[in-house]
Amino acid sequence: FQDANRSYLDVLVEILLRFIQSEPTPRLKPTMQPVNLLIQSTSVQLLQLIATRGEIDQVSIGSMEAIVIRKLYYCLHTGNLEIQNKLLHLLHSIVSLSISSLEASRQAASKDNSTDATAPQDKEDGIRYSLNPLLVQTLIDGISVRSNRPVMQHWLDFILGAIPQFQPALQPAIVPLNDCICRHLSSILGEVMNVSRHSKEYDEDLVASATEQDLIMLINGLERLVLLGLAFTSEAEATDDDASIQEKTGNESSGLLGYVSTVFSGDGGAGTSNEQLTARVPGYRSLDDGVRVLYMIWGTMIWKPPSIWSPKEESLSLIYSRTRARCKRALEHLFRVQPMEVFESIIDWWSKDTLLQESAPDAAFELVDILLSTAQNTTHMLCESILIRISTSTNRKVPSNSSLTDAVLFKFMEQYFQRLEGPLAIQVWGRFLSLVKDLVTNTKDFKTQNFPALRCMNVLSEKVTQTTAMEDKRIRKELQDNYGKLLDSCVMFIGRSSDQGSWIRRTTAIATNGRDSPAPRADSKNTDEKLEDSTTLSIDTPRPSAAPSELLFLITSFIAKFVVPNLRRFLLENDKVIAACSNIVYYIVNPAMRGKARPMDVEPTVVSIITEMSKIPAALKSWRTAVIDLINDNRVFNCDPEDGTRWSPIVKVLYNSDKTAFTELLGKVGAAPSANIFTNKEYEMMLRALNIRRLSYVLFAGEKNAFLTQLPTIQERLVDVFRNGPSPVVLSEVFLCIRILLCRLSRHNLTSFWPVVLTELVRKVQHTFLFDDETDGGVQYQIFEQVIGTLPADGSPDLQLVLAACKCLDLLLVLQTEEFQV
Template sequence: MTDAKAVRRYNAGVERALGLWDATNEWADYIAFLSRLVKALQASPPGAEVPFKPTLAKYLALCLKPSLPSGVHQKALEVYSLVFTLLGTERLSQDLPVWLPGVSHTLTFATLTTRPLFLALYDDHLLHLSSRALRPALRAIILSLLPGIEEENSEDFDRTLSTINRVRQGFAEDGTEEFFWQSLFLASITSTSKRPGALVYLTRELPSLGSAASQSSDGAEHSGRQGETLHEAIRAVTTPEPGLLIRCFATGLQDEQPLVQRGFLDLLVSHLPLDAPVLQTLVSPNDLDILVAAAMSVVLRRDMSLNRRLWSWFLGKEDKREGSTDVVPQSTVEPTAPTQLKLHPKAPRHDYFATFGLDSVIRSLDKMLRSEALSPIERARPFRIMLSLMDRWVIGKLPVEALFVPAMQDLQRYQATAPSQSSFDEVYRSANVFFDAIEPQLITSQLFRLLVQGDLELLEFILANFNLQEEEMTTIHLPMLCLAISEILLREEHSELLGRDAAQPLRIAKLLEVLLSLLPPHTASNALQPSGNMEQAGWLSRLNGLYEHSSYVKKAIFETIPPAIAAEILLRNIALIILECLSHPNDHELLGPLTNSFTKAMARTSNFRLLRELRFGDRLHHLLKASSEGPRSKYESIKTVARIVDTLQAFDPSEETLTQTHLLQLIPELLSQLWKLLLPSTPQFHVDAVEQIWNLRMLSHELLLVDSKIAELMCEDDTSAARLEDRIARFSTLWAHTRFPEVTIELFSSVRGIQEDELPWATLRQPVLAIIDGVDASQANDRRRLWLNNLPSIGPIFRIIYAESTHSVDGQISLLGLHRLRKVVTLAKQSAAQRNEFFGQASFSDMMLDICTEHISLGHSEKEIFTTTLSILCLILEEVELRGDHNLIRLLMQLLSQVVPDSPSQEEILDVLQIIFSKPNIGSPPGNLIQVLISGISSKGIDSTIDKWVTLLCNTIPLYSTQTLFANMLRLTACFCDRVKDYFALMRRLYDRPEAAAQINGAKPIPAAKHPERSITNLLAGLEYVLARAHTHLVDQVSGADEASLNGAEKTQLRSMANNRLTVILCMQDTIRLCGQIWVWRISKRTLNSAPDGKSFAYISSRLRTRTRRILEHLADAEPQECLETLMGMWVDATRRDSGQDVTLNLMQSLDGARPKFMMPATFNAVYNRTNPAALDQSQKSSLSVDVSALELMAFLIAYTSALEDDLLEEIWTDCTAFLREVLANPMPHRQILLKLLEFVAVLCQKMENTNFGEVLKMRRELSDLCARLFTAIFTIRPAGLDSTSQAIPESGSAKAVTDTRPRSPLEAGGAIQVLCEALPIISNALGDQDRLTVTLSGIATHVIGPALRSKQFPQTVSINLLQLVLLLAKSQPNNKTWRKDVSEAMNDNKFFQSPPALAEAGWLPVLKQLWLTDKSLMPELVSRLNPPTTAGIMFGVGASAARTEADRKTQLNLRRIALLLLAADVDAFVPDLIQIIRRVEELLTATSSSSPSSSTRGDIYLVLRAITLTFTQTHLVSIWPIVDVELRDLFISMQQTGEPTYTSFSQLQGAKLLDLLLLLKPEEFQLHEWLFVTDTVDAVYPPQDFQSTAISDQIVSKGSHDIELPTVSEAEARKPWLCTDMTRTTEDPQTLLRPFFRQLSIHAFEDTYSLQPADLEACRKDLLADLFLD
């Protein structure tokens, strides 16, 4: 009884002493508390238990906070010593988890006077415990002692080292020394701050693990003893997991402190050489790669002392240079060779690295290259490491040789996946330096490998991005590579290599061209070394083998094939390839790059003997003559041969390779082939073909081959109409694209013979004379006459005829010359342009008069009459006037519809009708004639005569009445537009799709057209004429009408006029759209490399653009408002399709009638027509026939204004400000466009910022006033889109909605929030005046932000755009009370945490951070709302439960607000508030199920603790770990019990997630507590026999019928908390997650450590955020 009373008295005394804890504020209070506690404990009866252990341990741990003075620490350690004495060894072993965590961190901050007390605590108590008792806590014990040996000169170093050795000795005596080493390695791996101490211990105590053979040279007996010792040492440090040793070194080598890195490198060299049995046989290749990768990473520091140590480790020797190493002498352990391990003899220094380290280096670097990291720093790491390794070529050569291709492939992949161009540029810079450091020989060998493998894409990437123009590379290696490429293209079995991709040969040919362009020109003398009988084939395999196996490639190349001979063989190979391609039409696409390569190869040699041996000229002629493929392939062949002839003539002046005989064969044949391509149906070849013809003439000028061949082709015996037409058409093309000098009177007066033969007409003289002799001016279908009539200038023709006629004394020749001159004059009269040229002032008519006078004076005057049936009819019709209803006309109309379309008969009928209706008094034509003409023009069977149909229609249009014209306007416009589209489509196909490719792909052949260019031009001219005629009638009708005095009949007439006007406008709109399509052709056409039709396309597209632009200009002059509105409509249509908007703006900017000074008023009028038409004059109103809304017009206005040059703002300023003033004077009709108007004003403001003009200050004031008035109008009228609360925001905060950064379409109306987000940053500068800015921002906060944040539907009314707008206001006016009040109220709303987590992350966090920056009292205010739990005054019954629930809800929300604010601010932002937060958290942790607030708030407290862990650095969290320790232990212990109401399932889940986060992040001080919750040693995965874990998680053993499988991550991924998954927020029964979680937690935590992967902090933050917003 007495003992029981004494125990109760003792317990009461201790309880009273513990009660004084709440009064501890100053350090003296702590001393008093500890002194009272000592007295109470000293009163312990014999054998009594220490009472209140958890509370006592917690308070003692808090007395060891670093912030307290050392006196408090010493007193606390005295209490610990007293408690340990009272407990005794056995009970201390049992209660070690209670007491050790609180005291274990003391050495990290202990003073010199405190350390002896701490070490005495270990020496006198803890080390007397058995190794079995210390085993679970061994890692924590080692971590607690390591700070004491960091400084080897400290007073307590030896004692601390002795203590650690006693710990090790204790385990060694029990035969478990390996467990000590494994725990030491784990401590070094996980604790950065304790690693220096671990390094010191390892340096002193780690046994040397090198090969015994390398350590002893004594007798076999001594060697055997060394091997046994080595075997024991290896077993001690590698059992059961050798990977921990590797990871210990790997983390040390990657430490941030250079001294730590240097120390571990020294350890590597002295204790763990590369040939050590541990590395070569025990550890896995992956572990060796980890060590090697970590060792290589030290080169990134660019520290030569570190690098020398690394070279010593890689090469198996010590660098003797000064300062190369600070290796500590090896351990006294002298191992001997064991028989169980495979030992390596000491390898020679040059083979050592290749034997033991090369494979691992290659694997490690290859893993880095395949990591696919997006960070440029990580992506550049392998390039930087390989660059440093090349400082020692014996180390760097082999890895670079093996990894060059993977490195280039990685860079190529990163180019496509890099987050930004700057990221790629950063990696590229490292790769470029790496590339430049590699020997040219090695680079070339890798290029050979890529070539053989067919990886052309990578080859092209290397050539495009890296410099290969180093002298050795361009003079020796690249020529060999070119030779190899030519072998690939040449050899017959290339189909096996190239058959994988049809485009492969073309890519190889282009690659050869690129490489040859890098080579320098030939500089050697002509007397080159003869090639003799050297083999001319098979160089690919020989060169490839030479680069793969030879160490001295440069010397071997000169011995195998001198560069001069290589150049000859290369030229021969290219010539053979060209000959092969010429014989196969499918390979003609190779000819372009091959011809370029041939030219470059010719420039590099002066010995063409091999070409002569090939009989190159003869074979070219044979292939050219035998070709019979399609026009495009034929053109490629012709162009290739012509270029080769030109090249040979230029580089072989001796003409031995291509003799004159060859020229006599080739040039006429080339000209014949080119002649065939000059038909109008192949316009894509015209310009280039004509250039080739004149180039050939320059080559063979003295031989006159071109002159004679053209004359021969034009004077063929076949005189059939078809052949004649072809000849004239071809000659017309040749003439059209030939550049003639200007023919003036002065030219005729100059002395003949001055380079006359150099002028173009010298070559074309005979063909022109033949045409003139054969032309019959009276024949309408004479193609020669038509060609002559269509010439823009008759001058060159006249010059030729004049020269022939005036320098001859023979009578017959003179007569012939006069006949020719007569024809020229007759032809000149038939063309208006030629008439003016011939008969105008200072023209040729005076010269003709002189010639005629001279001949008359000589008596040579003769007469000659021309008669034909058709001319007789025409002469009659010229004199006779027919009425429109004559029978002949009806007959001709009837025949016109009955004869074969497009036949000569139809053409003649059209000519006759044309003459008939060209008379001034013909009268009205038959009513159905216009229908016949429309049908004819619309008929697709009409082609060659389409010009005559159009001409006839245009000449008959004036003869019809106005009503007839308007009645047929739509059909007329449609028929013209349809035929223009047909011909335009044909032109597109001719220029866009190669004929051969189209036929191969099975497409329909391109329909033929005689003269598509002329036809489309004439159709456009006819369309323009019809529109102009109709508009003239329209103007005549409108003029003179007085609306006020109209009667009923006149009003009917007025409506008819309005209908007519609408008809004309609709026709104009169709024409504008058609012209727009034609105009943009050149811009939209896809550009093809080496396309043969490039110049021809430029020619035709330029002509069509000019023609359509002229039509558009005329239409804009006629109906400016309607025309410009149509252009606006075209832009809107393009924007709806999301293609071609910029092209349409480009079209507008090219038109004079659409200049800004015309475009802006037209746009404003178009907007007014759709918002407030009553405000416009009648002349400003449009027909509204363009389907665009006012919003779409505003979108166009914004885009158009944005596209204008900033300097044009002055030109449009007056119109813009006038428009804004008119709208703001009466904004109500324009309410739908007010928000778009805000965007428009933003564009003006931006341009105002970019330029200066006029009175800047005045204009800024004007713009500022307009901005203020616009905001006032918006806030007053509240247009649609301003009220964000009325807009449904479905899933606005979902991850997809928040992260969707796609730009909105310009045509979308857009809400006020989005518009303000885009416009406000620009407009705020224009507002200028601070008062105006304040009023505007306050208005936005009041009318836009406030209603959304205060809405009853909150938070559904909040979007990411709204929060971005709030943030914008917060940064613009941080002291504005309106937004601060709204945001504060929103955060304090009970529904705030119903917001989606994605919205919170992207929107709320930045806003809350800005709120905190302006109001630093925010956190203290939130903390003050946390009331401590109380049981006083609580009622019973329903009311008590409701009050407790309400208190819980308020506390939970405030806790979540605190956690959210912690996440929103920067790290350590709330250090001043941390103590108060911890104090309130500690108070809330005392809550019970019956207190108010109750223990239901535990889960939210854990959320705050997770936020604290993520947002504070470790130094500020020392005092929190005792609290977390006790709380988590109580939580997990309660989970093993039943009927415990303190912790809800939510609290249990959040507690597990808190532990999960701590185990992942491993805060330094928490590692001393980690063993309480999980098995933190190697026992987690290698448990000993009969192992019983003391960790709490391992003791939570429960089974369920259904467990959820937790997700896993791969070894290479960043580590995330195991419970970082949405399943924790969706599961209905958390136990299904927690059971497998606790069951495998120790193993999972060990695997996280073992993986060496960093923690994914962003994932931790997102998971916490998702838990906070889980309602």
């Protein structure tokens, strides 16, 4: 107090500030603390009175502000709750006085500049309120410190009252305070969910300091801060950024949206636009974080009524309902202010929060239905967001949420359409169809958006075709044309990708001598090694221009599971169905089946496509050739039993629908041996054996008694085989065919089969083993007597014949056929 110029008011303020800063020593604190709190409270009230008079200079105001902020920081970290409210009121008055004093100085400087042309122009700009470095951290701690929750409402009142009043001085505090409230809400939500998951009735007490009032207070504060961050954004800054965006758009011929190397990435969401958005409007980042927390609260706090109610369930039910109601009002308010940004943020966080998707799959869609009154509005906003991201025009808009891609929007749209009923599907049909037309009419080339658009249209078409809207010729024609175009683009995309080498051309190192077929087994080790080397070298490595294999697999799986089964519902006309099936076979099925060492070892999705096509009678000609070529392949039986089982339904449909195919097969079985002396007899016998096995496979794939009308022809062909002097390999296949006939034909239908076939069979077996003495009885067992007398040598083809005969005899004994017993 040595300064003679200081007034009594200055001295009084200095003394009061020292009282506020004074604290007793730890030894004296128990006795002096109550009196000290009374002194400090009185001092704060006096300073409040002095501050409202406005007779303090700017230097003293700055000193008072720093001391009060430090005192608040000290109180909240020491658990002193008594004077925090009064200190907050004093701080509010000090900030108001400081800003008023600076405003008066700025106006005075402005007048000086207008009268004196030589005065520096930046003098007025230098008179600004300087935010105390500790203020933001103090406000954050006042909300987040657990021991300070009893007075948290006072801190929120100060924040929500001071920030809008003292703009733009306190604008830098909005973003960190918004982040703090988001983290605090997440923490309290975790506490509430921990209590709700605790199901034991008698156990240790659970500590949860938060109540539903805390949640509601914080949600209210979050809503107000987000709106403040959006309302007080600098218009000049936004204008400058818009100008820079236009400039960059004009300079870059390819547009702002670059290529994102993900499976379903569209043309939207480049890093440049993200940087522009981050630099331009921090308020939108706060909005995105706020929507994330509100959406998490909405999806998490879904009350599921228990079977038995207790006081705990009643309390939790009340907390859940009140919190969700306040969360709903906050989102509705934010949506009215920024509809597109809130809508896109909900979808963005829906895609990122996979755990919430699993626990509450309908939460985001319920929220969208609440915010948007009709399904048309939802579809319109989805289509607009997609068009903004896929547009290539130079004057297009920049998406507000650059992290949200068109692939996520299509995924949300698909699941949203799945939840619509038929009448609502008709209402959104026109808007979605306009989006599809924009995709298929701009260019004929495949775009990454075509496949998700096909998925969405498939879902929506299923709904529409179940209504009376299909009576409208215009709707039918639009469905046929646009669905066909999307399907053709996806199918041709797979066909072009398969030419570059992809998943659809798997090769397996396996011997091609057909041993899994009836050909004699040989030492194929060297052959396997050579083939393995050749197939390994033939596998194409992925190229930069090749499509991702995952995308190809997803498209093919979708076509097999959803497209082909619904072709008749969507395309309606047989000509369009046949054309679509022909394209699928040409671009997907044929490349997948080409060049296989195991012809039946095809991708399961491709087999599913043919299986679904086999259920369409008009599409028989589309896939018939591919299956016939598969069966006629000499390596067809180089497969596992599982592969044969997967193909058997297709083979059954083929030979049930096309009788000429079975006639051709029987013709190959009964073909006479070649008279050319240069023919390789062993190879010819192997081909005959393969034809008999094909016949056996076709009979096995059919239903019981399905080929009853062809039984006489089959019997005739088998007898011709016996009479033409077959080798043991061929006879082995005949035994297999007889076993299948026993399983696929009724006993009484085989009555005419046994006299001729068994006679020829026994006679030929006797001739094969060169029996010298025949007896009148038991001739059918002479083959086994010969084997007991003279065993065939190791590696002899006769061993296969003996095994085949034993299997046939075993089946006959099990079935106890009357003709065989006689």
